[in-house]
C-alpha cells in the first residue's frame with residue numbers, strides 16, 4: 554500500500570481519540586454550503602467520508618435527513634455509537650452506495666483530498682439531483698497566530714502534509730464554478746495534553762513510528778507548557794473552516 558493510501562486508511566486506529574479530540578464544524582459553514590438550494594426545508598443530505606460523524610452531527614442538528622457513508626469500519630462504528638437519527642452505510646467516494654439523483658447535497662469534511670477524484674466526482678454527480686450542491690470543507694488552525702504557527706513547525710513529522718488547490722481538484726463538467734468562503738471558529742482545549750491529543754489524530758502523526766511520535770509529542774508539550782497562551786488552564790485554538798461549494802448542472 555502506498556503512503557497516500559495508508560494515510561487515507563489510517564484514522565480508524567485512532568477512532569475514539571478522533572471523535573473526542575477533533576473540532577466540530579461551524580453551523581454557518583453548513584448553512585452557506587446549502588444556500589444555492591434556496592430553501593430552508595428539510596433536505597436529503599449525504600455526508601461522504603463521514604468519519605466518526607463530526608460533520609454528520611451538525612447536519613442532523615440542522616434538521617436534515619442524513620445518510621453517512623464511510624469506508625473505515627472503526628470510524629463508522631464510532632459514528633453509529635455517537636450520532637443518532639442518521640442512516641450509516643459502509644462505502645467509498647469512488648463507489649457510493651446510494652441510487653442516482655436521490656440527494657440534494659453531498660458534504661465532504663476534510664476528506665476530498667483522499668479521494669480518487671476522477672472516479673469520485675462522476676459518482677457524486679450521479680447521486681445528486683440537478684441543482685444539488687457538492688460542498689467540501691476543511692478545518693485548519695489559523696497560521697497567522699504566532700504560537701499556532703510555531704507549534705505547527707514543531708509538530709512537523711517526516712511525512713509531509715501538502716494539500717492540492719480545491720478549485721483544481723474539484724473542477725468537473727457536471728458542476729458549475731467552485732465558490733469559496735471561510736468561517737472562523739475556535740476549539741476549546743483544557744490543557745496542552747488535550748491539544749497534543751488532537752494533533753495525534755492527524756494522519757501524518759498516525760503513520761509515523763512510535764519513536765518519532767514520542768519525540769514530537771515531547772517537543773510540543775515543552776513548548777505549550779511554557780507559552781503564556783496555553784500554559785494556564787483552558788485555552789481556545791483559533792480555527793477556520795474553509796468551504797468550497799459547487800452546483801450540479803442539468804445535462
Ligand SMILES: C[S@@+](CC[C@H](N)C(=O)[O-])C[C@H]1O[C@@H](n2cnc3c(N)ncnc32)[C@H](O)[C@@H]1O
Nearest residue numbers: 561602603604607625628645646662664667668
Ligand atoms: C480526516 S477524516 C474526516 C472525517 C469526517 N468527515 C470529519 O470531518 O471529521 C478522513 C476520512 O475520510 C475517509 N476516507 C478516506 N478515503 C476515502 C474514500 N476513498 N472514500 C470515502 N472516504 C474515505 C477516512 O476513512 C476518514 O474517515
